[in-house]
Amino acid sequence: MEYIIETKNLLKRYGAKAAVNNVSLHVEKGEIYGLIGKNGAGKTTLMKLLLGLANPNSGEISLFGSNTPNEKRRKIGSLIEEPALYKGETALENLRRFAILVPTPEEELHRLLELVGLADVGDKKAGRFSLGMRQRLGLAIAMLGDPEILILDEPINGLDPAGIKEIRDIILELNQKGVTFLISSHLLDELGRIATKFGIMTDGILAEEISAKELKEKCRAFLKVTVSDSQKAQQALLAWRSDLKTEISGNEVHITSRVEDTSEIVITLVNAGVRVYEMRNESIELEDFFIERLG
Ligand SMILES: Nc1ncnc2c1ncn2[C@@H]1O[C@H](COP(=O)(O)OP(=O)(O)OP(=O)(O)O)[C@@H](O)[C@H]1O
Ligand SMILES: [Mg+2]
Structure with missing residues (x-):
């Protein structure tokens, strides 16, 4: 089996603590992989390692079947913790800034704002956005450049129930078009309905990987x-x-x-x-x- 994201015995220490402890992760193409773990389990750290935002102490990362993941990371969109926004600018202006890295036609920017439900916020500056609005804009930024993989760290954090459903629908729609997802959460509700596979993290260790089908059987x-x-x-x-x-x-x-x-x-x-x-x-x-x- 070839995996679109795979790690072997990935280890990341902060001082004496192993935030990510010998993790061997297996994400297949087309999957919605839900990474579940309590606060401090190591979910964000694992995602940062995958994205090259932190360096592992040891272990291997393979992306799109390549062991030299750096060049492959362009095909990955991500939303890790809070998006770093320009507070004095609108949603569209923010999106334009991030689009400098991934040149995108103006109408595509409008389409993305529409998709995440921010088309109507007009002149409001990002500094005045609610947490849910910041998450939505973060998601639009992650989607710039048509990524093949989206790595989303607690993407529905701070959203109201209607917002949660909207984001879930967006994820399912993109997944239908072939986008692979790795999504973290400490809430099962977020992931239970859409994930095709679950990874259970406790204290830095990936304790279990189980497909939704196996889970249903259990x-x-x-x-x-x-x-x-x-x-x-x-x-x-x-x-x-x-x-x-x-x-x-x-x-x-x-x-x-x-x-x-x-x-x-x-x-x-x-x-x-x-x-x-x-x-x-x-x-x-x-x-x-x-x-x-x-x-
Ligand atoms: N930059 C850092 N320096 C020191 N320790 C860190 C750093 N980043 C994470 N840690 C520690 O690593 C462990 C895992 O943290 P991480 O943020 O990856 O967990 P998480 O599963 O994302 O938690 P949460 O659900 O709260 O977001 C924690 O004990 C945390 O304190
Ligand atoms: Mg986290």
């Missing part, structure tokens, strides 16, 4: 059946289908095997003289999965 639903007598219910179910995977929890039977026609469960139980009070699908909350791992 959080798979079980059927919770609340009954009058769970022992008797379990026996009846196993007599009906000996391969059924069941667990008892109080007056509930949890069935983890897949059952096509769940009405057969009810019939089996009622025939065995067990009353069925409730039957519903349960799943481990995504949130619980991460909380357990983030420590």
